[in-house]
Amino acid sequence: MSETRAGRLDGLAGWTGRRTLSVGSYLLELTLFVLQAFREWAQRRQVFNRATLQTLYGQIIFTGVDALPLVSFLGLAVGLSITSQMLKLATALGNEADVAALLTRIVGMELSSILTAIVLIGRSGSAIAVDLGSMKLRGEVEGLELLGINVNEFFVAPRIIGAGIAQFTLAVYFAVIALFGGVLINDLLTPGSSTHQLSKLAEAISPEQVLLFGLKNLLFGITIAGTACYHGLRVRTSPTELPQQTQRAIVTSLVLVFAADGLLAVVS
Numbered sequence: 001m002s003e004t005r006a007g008r009l010d011g012l013a014g015w016t017g018r019r020t021l022s023v024g025s026y027l028l029e030l031t032l033f034v035l036q037a038f039r040e041w042a043q044r045r046q047v048f049n050r051a052t053l054q055t056l057y058g059q060i061i062f063t064g065v066d067a068l069p070l071v072s073f074l075g076l077a078v079g080l081s082i083t084s085q086m087l088k089l090a091t092a093l094g095n096e097a098d099v100a101a102l103l104t105r106i107v108g109m110e111l112s113s114i115l116t117a118i119v120l121i122g123r124s125g126s127a128i129a130v131d132l133g134s135m136k137l138r139g140e141v142e143g144l145e146l147l148g149i150n151v152n153e154f155f156v157a158p159r160i161i162g163a164g165i166a167q168f169t170l171a172v173y174f175a176v177i178a179l180f181g182g183v184l185i186n187d188l189l190t191p192g193s194s195t196h197q198l199s200k201l202a203e204a205i206s207p208e209q210v211l212l213f214g215l216k217n218l219l220f221g222i223t224i225a226g227t228a229c230y231h232g233l234r235v236r237t238s239p240t241e242l243p244q245q246t247q248r249a250i251v252t253s254l255v256l257v258f259a260a261d262g263l264l265a266v267v268s
Helices: 002-042 050-065 068-093 096-137 140-146 151-189 197-204 207-232 241-267
Strands: none
Touching: 002 151, 002 207, 050 096, 050 151, 068 096, 068 151, 096 140, 096 151, 096 197, 096 207, 096 241, 140 151, 151 197, 151 207, 207 241
């Protein structure tokens, strides 16, 4: 009986070790893929040319501009459900400065980044994986490589940069809508003026928070687009690989974003 239990423990330890090594190897490959794309892009004499700029602008428009209606709706929903309720709590308790600091940390720093990243994963991450995977299936990637065109320079790096810019911009927009829009909505729906809370919210935002916010959202955007490009280019010859790799890109991006957010929260 004891030998059987010991065998099960050994099997569990072996499985845990193999999974840990597999996850570590995957993260290393993904990191090297993103770094190689940036290195090959930066080695060009002309960093931005017509082709790369077109890819970059297209990615920013699709990821950022086209997502504005959805982000606006989510920001107003968060402002109505969370910001306005916490402002009522501040009025009841009379401790407006602490509530403003709590709002900037929860809504401004956390919810805006996480919800924006989820929107980007669902819209842009899946689209990037499908686009590059379809190019692989049709043989377009191999054709471009035969013509001497580096896929990392013209397709991967501009998409990653565009997604990083879009994630940061949308997160800032979301935070403004959720925080300051929530104050204005609360002022319209409830009697009594709460617009004086706008100055307290602005005062509660520290330079350290702004720096961490920017770094975190750039990391989220790079992670989402890098993971999508990595899995999209892993499609080989079978059409069934396309939905499989797309699903892996979405799930992996979600896990990495939440893991990175948790680590940054612990460190900060």
